[in-house]
Amino acid sequence: MVTQPVDVVVVGEPLVQLTATAELRDGAQLLLGFSGDALNAAAAAAAAGARTALLARVPDDELGSAMVARIEQLGIDASHVRRVPGQHGVYLQQADPSGGRQFFYAREGSAGSQLSPDDLPTDVLRGAHIVLASGVTCAISESARAAVQEAALLAQAFVYDPNWRSRLVDSVTAAGHLTQLAPSCRLVTPSWPTEARALLGDTVADPRDACRAVQKLGAESVAVTCGPAGVVVAADEQIVELPAFDVPRVVDQTGAGDVLAGATAARLALGDDLVVAVRYGAAAAALSLQGVGGTGFLATYDDVRRLIGGRTAAISDPRAS
Numbered sequence: 001m002v003t004q005p006v007d008v009v010v011v012g013e014p015l016v017q018l019t020a021t022a023e024l025r026d027g028a029q030l031l032l033g034f035s036g037d038a039l040n041a042a043a044a045a046a047a048a049g050a051r052t053a054l055l056a057r058v059p060d061d062e063l064g065s066a067m068v069a070r071i072e073q074l075g076i077d078a079s080h081v082r083r084v085p086g087q088h089g090v091y092l093q094q095a096d097p098s099g100g101r102q103f104f105y106a107r108e109g110s111a112g113s114q115l116s117p118d119d120l121p122t123d124v125l126r127g128a129h130i131v132l133a134s135g136v137t138c139a140i141s142e143s144a145r146a147a148v149q150e151a152a153l154l155a156q157a158f159v160y161d162p163n164w165r166s167r168l169v170d171s172v173t174a175a176g177h178l179t180q181l182a183p184s185c186r187l188v189t190p191s192w193p194t195e196a197r198a199l200l201g202d203t204v205a206d207p208r209d210a211c212r213a214v215q216k217l218g219a220e221s222v223a224v225t226c227g228p229a230g231v232v233v234a235a236d237e238q239i240v241e242l243p244a245f246d247v248p249r250v251v252d253q254t255g256a257g258d259v260l261a262g263a264t265a266a267r268l269a270l271g272d273d274l275v276v277a278v279r280y281g282a283a284a285a286a287l288s289l290q291g292v293g294g295t296g297f298l299a300t301y302d303d304v305r306r307l308i309g310g311r312t313a314a315i316s317d318p319r320a321s
Contacts, residue, residue, distance in 0.1 A: 005051070005128075006051050006052070006053045006077065006124060006127065006128045007045075007050035007051045007052065007127060007128065007129050007156060007266065007269035007270060008042070008045040008051070008052045008053070008129065008130045008132060008265050008266055008269050009052075009055055009080075009124060009125055009128040009131045009132070010038050010041050010045065010052065010053070010054050010055065010132045010133070010262065011037075011038065011055045011056075011115070011120075011131065011132070011137060011148060011151050012036065012037060012038025012041075012053040012054075012056060012112075012133060012134060012136065012137040013038055013056055013057070013112030013113060013136075013137065013140060013144070013145055014034055014035070014036045014038055014039040014056055014058065014067055014071065014114065015034070015035055015036035015039070015088070015089045015091050015112070016032070016033075016034060016063065016067070016088045016089065016090045016091075017032070017033040017034060017035035017036070017073075017091060017093070017174075017293055018030040018031070018032060018033075018090065018091070018093070019031045019033060019092075019093055019094070019293060020092070020093070020094045020290055021292070023094070024092070024094055030092070033296075034066075034067045034070045034071075034295075035091075035254075035255065035291075035293045035295060036091070036136075036294075037137075037161070037258045037294070038056060038133075038134070038136075038137065038257040039054065039071065039074075039076075039229065039253055039261065039295065040056060040258035040259060040294030040295055041132055041134070041161070041258045041261050041265070041297055042054045042071075042074070042076045042262060043076060043262065043294070043295045044259040044261075044262030044263040044266070044284055044288070044298060045132070045239060045262040045263065045265055045266035045269075046074060046075035046076050046097075046258075046260070046266075046283075047074075047075070047263070047284070047293060047298040047299060047300060047301075048263040048266035048267055048270075048280065048284060048304070049266060049267075049270060049301055050130075050265070050266035050267075050269050050270060051077070052075070052077065052262075052266070053076065053077040053078075053079070053080055053120070053124065053128075054070045054071055054076050054077070054078060054080065054081055054287060055074075055080045055115075055120070055121070055124075055125075055151075056080075056081050056082070056112055056115065057081070057082045057084050057086075057111050057114060058081050058082070058083055058084070058111065058112065059083070059084065059086050059087060059111045060084060060085060061083070062087050063088060064083060064088070064289055067088075067159045068083075069079055071092070071182075072256055074112065074295060074298070076206065077150075079099050080121055082119060082126060083215070084114075084146065085111070086110065086111030086114070087109065087110050088111070088243070089106070089107030089110035089111075089112050089140075090105070090106045091105050091106070091107070092104040092188070093254060093293075100309070103169060105165075105168065107140060108140075110140075112140075113140040113141045114143060114144075115137070115141070115143060115144045115147045115148060116143035116144070117143075117146050117147050117150040118147075119147060120151060120154070120304065121152055122154060123143070125155055126154050126155075126156070127215045128155065128156065128158060128269075129157065129269035129270075130155070130156075130157050130158075130159055130186075130265045130266075130268055131151050131152070131154070131155035131156075131157070131158050131159070132158075132159045132160075132161070132261060132262065133148045133151060133152070133158075133159075133160060133161075134160065134161040134162070134163040134258075134261070135160075135162040135163045135164055135165075135169070135174055135177055135178070136163050136165060136168065136294070138169075138174075138177040138181075139165065139168040139169035139173075139174065139177075143179065148180075148181070149180065149181065150271060151243040152181055152184035152185070152306055153184060157186040157187075157268070158184050158185050158186055159179075159186060159187045159189070159261060159264070160178070160181050160182075160185050160188050160219075161190075161191070161257060161258070161261040162174065162177075162178050162189070162190045162191075162199055163195075163257060163258070164195045164198060164199060166198075166319075171198040171199060174198070174199055175198070175199040178190075178199050178214075178217065179217055182214060182217035182218045182219040183217070183218030183219070183263065184218075184221045185218070185220060186219075186221065187219070187220065187221050187222070187223060187264070187268070187274070188214050188219045188221075188222050188223075189222075189223045189224075189225060189251070189257070189261050189263075190210060190214065190222070190224055190225070191224070191225045191226075191227075192207045192210060192224050192225065192232075193224045194225075196210040196213075196224060197210075200213045200214070205233050206291060207229075207232040207249050208232055208239055210222070210232075211224055211232055211233075211234035211239060212234070215233075217221075220235065221233070221234060221235035222234045222272055223260075223264065223274075223278045225257060225282075225285075227244070227245075227256075229244060230242045230243045231260075231278055231279075231282050232246040233275055235274050240275050242275070242278060242279055242282060244282065245258070245283045245286035245287075245307055245309075246286070247286050247287055247289055247290055249289075249290055250290070251289065251290055251291060251292055251297075252289065252291065252292045252293065253289055254292075254293055254294055255288060255293060255294020255295070256288055256289055256294075258280065258294050259281070259285045259298075260278075260282060260284065260285035261279040262281075263280055263281040263284035263285070263304075264277045264278050264281030265277075267281065279308065280304055280308070282296075283304045283308050284299045284303075284304050286307065287299035287303055287304065287307060
């Protein structure tokens, strides 16, 4: 059991990741790793200084043991990762500097996709400062979607990353998930333009309009991620545009949105205000582009502080608490 109060709980399915650095073809070499949106977000939250727990189901085989070891190596509390019979969820990707590729999934019927409300530790979810989940978890099964809905209702504050993947769920269903969850959300983090327009409608004109549309669904605040154009943040009647951060090189954009959501959730849990927390998350996401996969490069607090530079005055050092 978790022995300290948890800052952030992430709900979802960690995956086996197979990465090709060259074209996918017969004979291509693949690198084995562990990733998935939930693991990426939890790792980013832990790197940002939050006490972070992952709530998931993992097969009780040797590969599952290696996965749990990696989860713990990333500084994530794995005491609420249930070991169960079943197969692993897997995705295949090619390192993607452009951010334009889709993933190839093999996860239907996986142990992780069978997450359900019965797996939820009510006391842990109620005690956490932030609970985070994504549209991917809603998409992998009806029981997983029900678990996300229940977690949102139990949470003190809930962060939802729509994270729409067309190979997992159609846009109409994903829009329904967002509509159902938005009234429980402290923060929603859609991306612009493809995801926002798919879930909110083609009449959404720009990121500011997308913010207002999500707020109309009932969300307290919104951070629309716009890639190289930065992030547009809305709370109440205020809208703030945050510029993007430049990094020395871009290796792979996989998982950058997960990192932003996880790091932002961490900073909110640690007491930063919304704009400061999103700025931190955006910088952490930019730095993550230098590694392969969602956990290939996880920025430390000091890494992020150096990138943000003089704007870190309002960011509290987690080591001071």
